[in-house]
Amino acid sequence: MAEDMDDTEALDAVEQQFVAQLRTPIAVDTDAFDARVMAAVQRERAFGRAGRRASHRMVAATTVAGVALAAVIAFVMIGGGVNRTAPEHPAKVVHSALSTVRFTLVAAGASQVAVAGSFNGWNATATPLRRIDKNTWAADIPLGAGRYVYQFVIDGHRWVPDPQAPRDPGDDFGATNSVVTVAGSGSA
Amino acid sequence: MPITAETAQDRAWHAATVARVLRGDVAAYAELVARHRDRLLRYAMRMLCDADEADDVTQETFVRAYRSLATCDDPSRFGGWIFSILANRCRTAGARRARREAVFVSTGIDVNDWPDYSESDSADTTTPSMERVEQALMGLNAVHREAFLLKYVEDLSYDEIAVLTGAGVSALKMRVSRAREFLRAALQEVTDG
């Protein structure tokens, strides 16, 4: 059992080889890497002067944040929610036997989107989303109380997690699942 | 050598180099970059399993460290300090990547690209290939992967990892145990032939 395993136990031969592999340095053009870092550092104000110019990283971070914000606004405008002060999780917590949960994905360039997860036997075609505008897809699914994991499937083969949902720990098959939790009735 | 187990000579060098940077010698920072680049890139790569992401995060770490260098309490332990910045950035990058993957479809995961596990052309069937190693590592969730890497690749003690991550020692030991259990099972296919 995991909880009985002595963590100070010496690594066996296979583990030692594994760790040895992990300790090998990453092949990289060190001159190019160092040059990029120093170029970014040089753009910073030297010590002793006041103020900083925004780095490209801040611009990129702002761009990503802006796109994420656009997705949130799209979700709200579609009518997914009411009083919110934070990006919304698709789960609506309703104290009834079945709750209708809206799944939404902004997927530019997709021709079809489906959702697959523990609520439909991981069937990648059984639960398609409908296109509600050029880049936005949605499906309303009735779910009983419980915790479900899922991913979206784009164009039948590209699996992606839900950017607005919590992540499931562990990625047994190389990709992280998203989580939706539905409260049961009388769960106070 | 663990990043925190540097010699007195190393610590003196770090203290002196940081002091030069703080006096306005920006070029001296390049020496710190060269000194820590490989270790930081390796950790970022093992944590994020993506070369571009690891490159970006490591570069960002060096820039953030420069920006906040004046707040480094103990410049002689610059290595441990910048490593903690990197570990934090790796966690944030992991969360950010999950959101990005759906917005930018072109970077989505394609399970049709899942590698073939058969490695019949490998002469040594008992040594896991780098690809198999990376796949096994990717199978761990982030907290377990972090704990395993810090313990066995970075050679930190549990107390040092606890300071770095904010997690308790007993929780860290559990994470490492679970990571080893998973990796043993994942790598067993290699030794089974």
Next chain:
Amino acid sequence: MMSRFIDTLVASLAAVALAVCIGDVAGAQGVAALQQLDGRASASLKAQVTSVADSVAHAGLPVAPLVDKALEGISKGADDNRIMIAVRGVANDLGIARRALGPSSDNELAAAVAALRAGSTPAGLTRLRKELPGRQLVVPLSVLASLIVDGAPAQSAIVAVVANARQRDDSGLLAYGRSVSHDIAGGVAPLTAITGTQAAPHALSTFKPAFTGGKTAPLPAPPKPKP
């Protein structure tokens, strides 16, 4: 004497019938779950999953999570070896979860497995059960898993979930979890996020590090994002 013999015979037959019924119910649920693999899993994979499922059912644990994991792997194109590693992992974790939580619903066990995989200790789950008596733990465990995945130290996350669960129903607890996740994604240190949003609504806050690795060197606050 004859009547006593008949009474004993009837009681024995009733006990056997009851045992068979219980066994049948457990077996029937397991069979129904395993049937989902028909047409999707290879014969070899189904046989391997069935073998593990038999052990799990014998221990009084639900079979559905194993089948669900196998279906996930099949849909994602994983090979049988990889799938069985994952299935055995789920079986193992279900056992740990049951020992930690005591009698539990299937949904609670599934959520507990997630919390364990996130990094909670079994003792942490036991504490949750003890501190929230009579409460269905699906949502508290799910929020706990989410907090730890986002980087909160496991022990601190347990304390925070217990404290918030006492003040909120499941809806409120899920809202708390979302708020914390958003703060962490925005750069707030996890430990600060889980304690800072304990009672207040979500609000963006300046970045503060949870640790520095060195002695006491804090990182600076980044520029506040423009509203």
